[in-house]
Amino acid sequence: MEHFPVSLVVSRGAYGLLAKKAPSTGVIFVHGFQGNPRATWIDFQGLVEEIGNQRALWGEADLFFYAYRSRDQIRPLAEDFVKFLMSVAVTKEAGVVPRNYVLPSSENLTIGVPADISGLRGTKPYRNLILVGHSTGGVIIREALRLIITQTPEVELNALVRNSNLRFFAPAHLGVLAAGKLGLAQSLPILDRIFGAFLRSNPLYQNLGPSSPTILDLRKSTEQLYSERKFPALKASSLFGQHEEIVVVGEYSHDDVTPTEPTHSHISICKPTATYLKPLEFVANGFAIAKIA
Amino acid sequence: MASQSQKLPDPAPLPADRLRSGAANLGFFVQDRVAPVLNRIGSKGMDDSSYSQAFVRGELLESFLWLHHGVEIGYFPVSLSRRVTYEYFPLFLKAYESVRSESYFETWFTVPLRAIFEGEFAGKQELFSAGRIWESSKAPAGAEALLQPCFILANGFVQNPRVRLLMQAVAMMGDSEWDGAISNKLEIEEDEETVSDETSERSMYAGFFSLLEYMRAFRTMKADFGERFDDPASQDYLRLIKETQQWRMNFGYAKYRERFMQLARIAADTFSKQLAVSEQAHAAWAVADFLQSFYDLTTDWGTPLTQSAGA
Numbered sequence: 343m344e345h346f347p348v349s350l351v352v353s354r355g356a357y358g359l360l361a362k363k364a365p366s367t368g369v370i371f372v373h374g375f376q377g378n379p380r381a382t383w384i385d386f387q388g389l390v391e392e393i394g395n396q397r398a399l400w401g402e403a404d405l406f407f408y409a410y411r412s413r414d415q416i417r418p419l420a421e422d423f424v425k426f427l428m429s430v431a432v433t434k435e436a437g438v439v440p441r442n443y444v445l446p447s448s449e450n451l452t453i454g455v456p457a458d459i460s461g462l463r464g465t466k467p468y469r470n471l472i473l474v475g476h477s478t479g480g481v482i483i484r485e486a487l488r489l490i491i492t493q494t495p496e497v498e499l500n501a502l503v504r505n506s507n508l509r510f511f512a513p514a515h516l517g518v519l520a521a522g523k524l525g526l527a528q529s530l531p532i533l534d535r536i537f538g539a540f541l542r543s544n545p546l547y548q549n550l551g552p553s554s555p556t557i558l559d560l561r562k563s564t565e566q567l568y569s570e571r572k573f574p575a576l577k578a579s580s581l582f583g584q585h586e587e588i589v590v591v592g593e594y595s596h597d598d599v600t601p602t603e604p605t606h607s608h609i610s611i612c613k614p615t616a617t618y619l620k621p622l623e624f625v626a627n628g629f630a631i632a633k634i635a
Numbered sequence: 636m637a638s639q640s641q642k643l644p645d646p647a648p649l650p651a652d653r654l655r656s657g658a659a660n661l662g663f664f665v666q667d668r669v670a671p672v673l674n675r676i677g678s679k680g681m682d683d684s685s686y687s688q689a690f691v692r693g694e695l696l697e698s699f700l701w702l703h704h705g706v707e708i709g710y711f712p713v714s715l716s717r718r719v720t721y722e723y724f725p726l727f728l729k730a731y732e733s734v735r736s737e738s739y740f741e742t743w744f745t746v747p748l749r750a751i752f753e754g755e756f757a758g759k760q761e762l763f764s765a766g767r768i769w770e771s772s773k774a775p776a777g778a779e780a781l782l783q784p785c786f787i788l789a790n791g792f793v794q795n796p797r798v799r800l801l802m803q804a805v806a807m808m809g810d811s812e813w814d815g816a817i818s819n820k821l822e823i824e825e826d827e828e829t830v831s832d833e834t835s836e837r838s839m840y841a842g843f844f845s846l847l848e849y850m851r852a853f854r855t856m857k858a859d860f861g862e863r864f865d866d867p868a869s870q871d872y873l874r875l876i877k878e879t880q881q882w883r884m885n886f887g888y889a890k891y892r893e894r895f896m897q898l899a900r901i902a903a904d905t906f907s908k909q910l911a912v913s914e915q916a917h918a919a920w921a922v923a924d925f926l927q928s929f930y931d932l933t934t935d936w937g938t939p940l941t942q943s944a945g946a
Binding site: 443537 | 644655656658659660661663665666667670715718719722725766780781783784787788790791792793794837840841844845847848849852855856858859862863902903906907909910921925928929932
């Protein structure tokens with residue numbers, strides 16, 4: 343195994359897989375509506391250890407599976423994510439991993455990451471940062487980057503954050519579908535359709551219609567910022583399933599366009615398996631792009 | 636594979652690099668799995684007789700089994716794992732002694748798992764020596780890659796407070812209490828972990844759909860493991876991991892199965908009304924189809940394959 347697991351202090355359920363050698367890249371995964379960081383990204387955590395031609399690439403990456411408690415608005419979720427993102431960009435895992443666990447019987451006996459593993463990992467900062475969002479996670483990432491870029495003088499902007507690469511699975515950045523537009527969803531398994539109906543009852547979902555101020559403002563200001571500054575972090579690549587039933591399929595005007603994936607839905611699009619490696623490859627492409635940037 | 640009663644020697648010493656990462660794995664285990672359970676025990680103590688504390692005792696025993704399975708394949712270092720167990724041994728023993736006298740002990744844990752408790756907690760065998768099916772040097776090559784994702788997924792599921800409330804009610808409530816709770820949308824024994832800004836109805840649905848998400852994720856993972864680790868030893872290990880969690884969602888027993896199906900029907904009735912307009916005419920069919928699909932998922936967790944979903 344090239345990684346070891348760690349808890350993250352941000353929110354219940356968040357965790358990380360840290361490389362056992364000096365990491366060059368930090369990858370942050372942000373889940374979507376009512377999701378959680380464990381089931382959403384199944385089986386990234388297992389397959390990154392095993393896929394032959396990508397193993398070396400992933401072996402140099404720290405993976406952070408961010409979690410957040412559901413709220414009704416994007417802004418507070420993005421503000422929380424800004425703190426996490428800046429901490430990882432500046433200190434790698436140091437600011438988000440709890441201290442080793444001290445056994446009550448002895449202050450000298452702690453359980454956790456041994457010093458020699460920390461030594462192998464070194465202290466050099468990441469060279470690349472990849473931000474991966476599913477569904478609402480994509481909107482939270484874009485809003486967080488907008489906040490950082492508009493609120494920080496350009497000379498003080500963290501270069502890693504400014505140049506981070508965005509890889510989205512079924513992002514809600516163009517808004518969510520209204521219930522009446524779900525005719526195509528009839529080809530989906532009933533579990534997905536009923537689950538989709540449950541998601542649509544979520545207050546956050548209801549605040550993210552295609553014409554909501556949140557969605558329109560975010561798109562407008564991100565496109566404008568990109569036209570002025572061309573920061574890589576303002577441009578995303580998005581992967582959708584052909585059976586997308588939750589969000590509007592599409593990109594911002596300056597984003598990369600990727601063909602939809604046959605047979606996949608909002609839920610399955612981000613879950614790699616031994617026979618569906620596209621999600622892994624899609625994120626791994628970000629490694630190469632981040633290095634070029 | 637050795638027979639389960641055969642005493643095997645201690646796991647072989649791990650190479651230095653595995654020992655180091657094993658210590659890190661153990662740190663994650665303590666922080667992600669054990670500490671939350673200890674926190675729940677904290678304020679009420681192990682002597683509290685409420686059904687929620689009985690549920691916590693089950694969680695504590697399950698934690699020990701995960702540790703046991705990890706030591707067996709060298710994922711956790713044996714000496715440090717023993718040290719952690721010694722630290723909390725009175726709690727483990729108290730949980731065991733309390734649960735073993737209850738009628739549900741045999742429902743919760745299969746014979747091989749009970750043999751681990753009965754051998755090691757009664758002092759008949761050394762810690763982490765009972766019920767082992769391999770020496771660590773002979774464990775299947777992919778065992779760590781199988782254990783870690785299962786463990787991470789399961790931890791996320793069981794720590795979800797909405798799911799805990801739901802599972803606790805299904806596993807522990809008497810029939811009249813359950814009937815009362817379900818008619819009040821599980822407005823039951825909330826604690827500081829429960830999200831307070833949700834209605835109990837919304838919280839119940841969130842818990843149910845989180846359960847559904849977990850069952851689907853587990854099935855996906857199981858199918859994927861079938862492709863990647865198709866040897867019988869790995870499949871045995873996966874079965875053991877599943878049985879370790881099955882005490883809280885044991886669909887092999889009618890009580891659990893009927894309660895979960897009841898929740899599934901309530902959720903399906905509610906949300907089938909919110910399907911697209913074009914589907915509304917088929918709402919009744921959608922409910923039946925949903926129940927059948929949910930029932931099919933429960934077969935991973937003990938439901939007999941032959942029964943229909945009408946329960």
